[in-house]
Amino acid sequence: MTSAKEKYQSRTEILQGTLDMLILQVLHWGPRHGYAVSKVIRTDSGQILKVDTGSLYPALHRLERKGWIAAEWKASEFGPRLRIYRLTKSGRKQLVVERSRWAQLTEAIEGILNPAKQESES
Amino acid sequence: MTSAKEKYQSRTEILQGTLDMLILQVLHWGPRHGYAVSKVIRTDSGQILKVDTGSLYPALHRLERKGWIAAEWKASEFGPRLRIYRLTKSGRKQLVVERSRWAQLTEAIEGILNPAKQESES
DNA sequence: TGTGGTATGTAGATAGTCTACGTACAGGTA
DNA sequence: TACCTGTACGTAGACTATCTACATACCACA
Numbered sequence A, B: 001m002t003s004a005k006e007k008y009q010s011r012t013e014i015l016q017g018t019l020d021m022l023i024l025q026v027l028h029w030g031p032r033h034g035y036a037v038s039k040v041i042r043t044d045s046g047q048i049l050k051v052d053t054g055s056l057y058p059a060l061h062r063l064e065r066k067g068w069i070a071a072e073w074k075a076s077e078f079g080p081r082l083r084i085y086r087l088t089k090s091g092r093k094q095l096v097v098e099r100s101r102w103a104q105l106t107e108a109i110e111g112i113l114n115p116a117k118q119e120s121e122s
Numbered sequence C: 001t002g003t004g005g006t007a008t009g010t011a012g013a014t015a016g017t018c019t020a021c022g023t024a025c026a027g028g029t030a
Numbered sequence D: 001t002a003c004c005t006g007t008a009c010g011t012a013g014a015c016t017a018t019c020t021a022c023a024t025a026c027c028a029c030a
Helices: A003-010 A018-028 A034-044 A053-065 A089-113 B003-010 B018-028 B034-044 B053-065 B089-113
Strands: A069-074 A082-087 B069-074 B082-087
Touching (some): A018 A034, A018 A053, A018 A069, A018 A082, A018 B089, A034 A053, A034 A082, A034 B089, A053 A069, A053 A082, A082 A089, A089 B018, A089 B089, B018 B034, B018 B053, B018 B069, B018 B082, B018 B089, B034 B053, B034 B082, B053 B069, B053 B082, B082 B089
Antiparallel strands (some): A069 A082
């Protein structure tokens, strides 16, 4: 009874806002279908980042609407049909933007977590 | 008319979930009132992290409800009254938890952004 | 026939953030 | 006096992204 509430305390395996960047990054390695993207993210992060389907597919549709990724159906002989996504030119630009934003934000946060000397890093 | 929608595209200066950690970290340096916490976060991050009052005070109340910080009013002779927050024992534990979670998540994300060799870093 | 894995998808709940507003007090200035 | 700015605390509503849970469909296997 109380567990339903407590579950939400340790929720959010994925930092909000980073999922789009991760999807763009994985697709930058080459076209893939959605389910494969989520498996790559999971395995490459050592099971730490788990993308639920309720986050994955809305994110893919979101990115497609914005023109950063493009998709086409592919009927497979084995198993269900696949929707193959690939990064567009505009998506590659967006990936650069999001990566630099990520670098800036993490640097800012690290600066608060670990202050002290910041004279130079040479 | 359209600007209202576009504003939200470049929103979220603060990564969701990190604000609590940042507040706990700042209060770990010593007791402060809310407005001072937000100023420290802004200046120490080089103006990158901006905490809006609509995020700050709900976050402080949230942390107080969970017992991680404690507060008391302090009437000041100059200006408005102050609500001074300090980290509790349980808050110090929570800071450790959140910092290690942050380290784990960033490491996982970096692993996807920059794959390749991960034999050693010596 | 049923179960588990693959694959795509939606509906609803939840939470956190941002924008915008409101209150209050002090100091400067026109 | 009236106004503005900066400090300080706070709330209401809009918005978005996430998670949980469910649904569909196909295939392999027991």
